[in-house]
Amino acid sequence: MRLWIGGYGADQGGTAVGIGELLAGDADAGSAGGALAFAGTAAEIGGSPTWLAAHPSLAVVYAALEGAGAVQAFRRTGDSSFARLGPAVRIGESVCHVAVSPDATYLLATCWGDGRVVRVALDAVGRPGAATIAASAIDPYVPSDPFAPPVDPGSTATDGAFDLPGGGIDLADAARALREAAGPEFAHLVPDLSAPEDSLAALGLSAGGLELPRRASGEGDGSDAASDTRSVAAPERVSRAHQSVFLGGGLIATTDLGFDLVRFWRSGADGLRLVGVVRLPLGSGPRHMVRHPSGHLYVLTELSCEIFVLGPDRAGAWRVLGGTPLSPETRAGVDAAAELAASTDGQFIYASIRGLDTIASVRVRGAGDDLVPVALADAGVTWPRHHLVVRDTLLVAGQHSNDVVALTLDIRNGGLSRPVRRTEAPSPTCLLPAR
Template sequence: MRLWVGGNAASRNGEAEGIALLQAGDAESPWASGPLGLGPTVVKAPGSPSWLSAHPSLDVLYAALEADGDVQAYRRTGETTLAPLGRPVAAGSGVCHVGVSPDGAFLIASCWNDGRVVRMPLDEAGRPSSPSIAPPAADPYGPADSGPREVAVSNELADLGAAARALRAAAGEEFSHLVPDYDATDAADPPRAGDDGAVLLGEQSEASEVRPSRAHQSVFLSGGLVATTDMGLDLVRFWRATGGGLRFVQEVAMPKGSGPRHTVWHPSGHLYVLTELSCEVYALRAGVDGVWAIVSGVALSPEVQLGSDTAAEITPSHDRETLYAGVRGSDALGVVRISGDGSGLTPVAFVEAGTHWPRNHVVVRDTVLVAGQRANEVVSLLIDERTGIPGRVRHRTAVASPTCLLPLR
């Protein structure tokens, strides 16, 4: 099997040069349990292609160029070669995810820095254009009118903090105390860190809390519904696509401070939500009235170190009976069994991921491939067919700052 590999370039404090190609076992095999090997960079992308998605019917790949705030389409020019398709399209600051609709009519980009959810129509060749920004999220745990203003305030705080640090360094030790402490935080409630250790601004004391919107992922559900996560405001929002963009349908407020990050859609009709900050898995489902709600939830493991661990990716097993969740910090994979009608969630294992900072992983039949972002490698773990629990590392190969693995069709 072959996989496209997205990664962080120097623009995101990484070492990747662009999109690479990974081989797991035999190139033409549907299995990925064999030795791993990395080919040369397929296409240069200094803007950091941190997330990759494929068109459902065309040989077109889409990359979220996180450092540039753009979405770039690439067409396959050969079996393992890519070339840019059209010009990059602006999405928003810190675009970190791209999801493509099942019919290939449009894509949705999610932006971590400014909270934007952006719809872009795709033409017959698969080129995106005409970005349409969905209505912004508002904090369900804050003032009713605080949504858009919170993003602006958090960005202003970031600018003041950076300026304060620069002035303090320039003033030297003797005069640094004269610079206002715009970058100070409440020591009793330190800010949490997101990907690459970036501080989540606005998470100070309860009284002065200003929470920024952090859109992180989109997923396409049955019946034309779309779900998006907002990690900063603890929201899962539901939409329907229209000719002019996205029409808001409903939102579900997750527990405050949980940080919903990535989701997976299940044939049972449940949407499983992995929370980055609380390291939990929740099951959401629509009732007979069509209204979505949380129906169950479970912590990944008592071994999770809250405050230092952050969950990253959630994927189902080949038979859709198990969920695997990557946890950075402890560098582990949480294994959760699905039971009953799909709402039953039981944690069964918390095992070593075999690499440092498991940012992304994919399950290919009997194998889990894990992108160790800070270890600069990809590793493979064989899944025990009786228990569904991954074992120790079977193969590994050096890969520069990997953040996303996408199997080739």
């Protein structure tokens, strides 16, 4: 089986030089049961393609160039080679994930650094074009009304669901109304809360993409690949979009790790329209999601190392239905959950925990809304950044140990073997099966 590997490059303190190639047994095999081998670099980039996504029907791969804050498309030109397809499109600070719509008319890019969710149009050959920024997230734990009591930090996740529109105050509109009421003599005393960065014109939006705002001297960008504890060490609450998932029927979910939110969208002619928000517990840090065959959405929280189960009620509003901690062994501020993957039959969910360097096996029960941890296994790597289920094999990318390992899955009880195969790979952060 042939897979593409994304990783950290020199601009982020890593050793990758582009998109790598991984072989698991024979290149054309449908399973990953054979020997592992890193086969070299398929596309030299000179940056950090930390996340990869495939076009659903064309031989095109999209890379989130995290250090450059851009997305680049690559067209496959041979078994083990790629060529750039169009120019890189500027997206936002520390873009960390891309996902392609099922109809291949656009892709979504999410930015850990500045919280942007950006829709990028795709043409008939998969080339990225115009970019449109979605509405910024609003921190549900900071009241819009300055005289309102603070949100109870101990509130449970299940009370944090609501629909849009309705609920929430637009601070920019409120400030504008106050300036008008104050009149020309005192209007200057009311701050203008319509931040310039929220203006597409100010962001330099064009057919070529977005110009990134300059970072103030001394600001951190979370690009230290030696630790990648970006969210764990965050000194303040900042919007940090991390992943998008297409749920079917035109519905999209995105996580905001910094504001503890899962937001729901629909795509239209003018961009993404926000249709719902679910608030998770304060400081939980929703990172990645998996849509289960039951229709439920499983959300992995990086900071609290939990999985939450989300589902729609009868009115279609998404809510938290349940959840579970991954392990009592996790340490707050030290361990950080990274990735979710479902077994082929959907009976188990596998979640990685960096720091502990383990993989948690979680059983799915009932109608898909009941999760029960069953085992905690050694990941076999240091800082397991990403993992992938291929039939009865779990491939795990070790970002800090510079390797990929294969573990055998026990389909009866969800258990994992110790690593049975291993290969060196430069700073791997993402594994994508080749089409």
